[in-house]
Amino acid sequence: MRITATDTVPATGAVVVLHRIGRDRQGPLDSMVTDAGGRFLFRVRADTAALHLLTSRHHGVQYFSDPVHTNPDRPDTALVFAVHDTSSAQPVELAARSMVVSAPAADGTRNVVELLALRNGGPLTRVPADTGTAAWSWRIPRDVLGFAADEGELSAGAIELRGDSVLVRAALPPGLREITIEYHLPATRGDVRFMFDAAAASVNLLVEEPEARLALPDGMVPDSATVIEDRRFRRWAGAVRAGEAISASLPVPGRWGGGALTALIGLVVLALAAGAAVAFRGSRHAPIAALKEPGTDALIEAIARLDAARLAAGPLDADAERRYAGERAALKARLERALARPGREV
Numbered sequence: 001m002r003i004t005a006t007d008t009v010p011a012t013g014a015v016v017v018l019h020r021i022g023r024d025r026q027g028p029l030d031s032m033v034t035d036a037g038g039r040f041l042f043r044v045r046a047d048t049a050a051l052h053l054l055t056s057r058h059h060g061v062q063y064f065s066d067p068v069h070t071n072p073d074r075p076d077t078a079l080v081f082a083v084h085d086t087s088s089a090q091p092v093e094l095a096a097r098s099m100v101v102s103a104p105a106a107d108g109t110r111n112v113v114e115l116l117a118l119r120n121g122g123p124l125t126r127v128p129a130d131t132g133t134a135a136w137s138w139r140i141p142r143d144v145l146g147f148a149a150d151e152g153e154l155s156a157g158a159i160e161l162r163g164d165s166v167l168v169r170a171a172l173p174p175g176l177r178e179i180t181i182e183y184h185l186p187a188t189r190g191d192v193r194f195m196f197d198a199a200a201a202s203v204n205l206l207v208e209e210p211e212a213r214l215a216l217p218d219g220m221v222p223d224s225a226t227v228i229e230d231r232r233f234r235r236w237a238g239a240v241r242a243g244e245a246i247s248a249s250l251p252v253p254g255r256w257g258g259g260a261l262t263a264l265i266g267l268v269v270l271a272l273a274a275g276a277a278v279a280f281r282g283s284r285h286a287p288i289a290a291l292k293e294p295g296t297d298a299l300i301e302a303i304a305r306l307d308a309a310r311l312a313a314g315p316l317d318a319d320a321e322r323r324y325a326g327e328r329a330a331l332k333a334r335l336e337r338a339l340a341r342p343g344r345e346v
Contacts, residue, residue: 001038002058003084003123003174010038011083014056018042018068022050046070058083061125061171084122084173088129092136092172095119096202097240099194100233101185101248103208108187109145110250115180122174134167139195144183153177190252199242206233207248215247303331 002011017031029052034040044052047070054065063083069076096117104110118136120126128135142164149159154177158170166181185192194205206226207214212234220238227233240246306328316324 001080001082003082005085005087005124008082010034010036011056011058012036012038014038014058014083016040016081017055018044019053019055020044020047020050021053022047026050044070054079054081056081056083059086059125059127061086061127061173063173084125086127086171087124088127088133088135090120090122090124090126090172092118092120092126094138094196094198094200095176096204097138097196097200098204098206099246100206100228101192101208101212101250102231104187108252109184110189111182111184112141112144113180113182114140115178118168118172118177118179120172120174120177125174126172128169134169135172136168137165139164139197140166140181140183141185141189141192141194143186143189145186147183148181150180150182152180154179185250188252190250192248192250194246194248196240196242196244196246200240203238203240203246205236205246208233209250210234211251213249217241217244217246220246303328306331 002009002014011034014034015031016034018029020026020029029044030042032040032042050070052068052070054068056063061084063081065079065081068079094116096115098115100113102111116138126135140161144161147161149156154168154170158168159179159181160167160169161183168179196203203220204223205214205216205220206228208231214236216236217238217240219240220236223235223237225232226235306324
């Protein structure tokens, strides 16, 4: 049968293919064209070790029937195989979205797995308006790494990432379709947002790191902890409205905040003092100036360490930036004094 926007009519002249799927072999067995009433007939030997189903292409979309009964005592003579007309305006809703955020790997990146369930309530198949658009899309955090889509109910090749948008270029027939994607958050990413351009009645968020801080829509509440492969995740569940977002603040391994940078500067100064004490320990005739100032090599190394730490820290607040600039200026002044000493060693 052919399902249109307003009616169900016989699919006249449709090509129907019978497939066998078994452990030993699989593939098409036979095909035929339907008559004026949409009827077709295949004669096939009963085979309880295999699955048989039908396919037919309509408006460029391939449709699959339910498995065909092959019991010789109860032939499947009442099977109804439906194909659908298409529309780029057929509504599709986000029935469910689950996001699993793992703890950082050795390189600091976090693995994220998303599972979506898209529901097309029919009667038409949702298709892209043209080759440059998608049948459906949603947004994920920006600048992710290693994006991949799993083969499932939709071909992985029909799902692609453009910017922060995941585009589904495959047709979405009536019914429920599941999509699974995977990506990595960069090691330097601390703030993450999962946007919801479409409402979702069922949303699940699982986060492995106990230190993560979350800002959730009102419709989501904490749930019981979940264990996946002996790893413990915190879980939140509920509904999310269109336009809302889930925000997460995650610890960033290796990032120096203002307080950490201050501590680093203190360690550099202490290391310089300790280096000077070791260099002149036991020398009763060391010049007084040398006791006050470390050697030029030590000061140059200290400035290099401070600059390297500043580069690794990323953006700093104004106070931390001033502390860095002040400490660098002080080290540079000490270096200039050391270079001006009479009899200095270079």
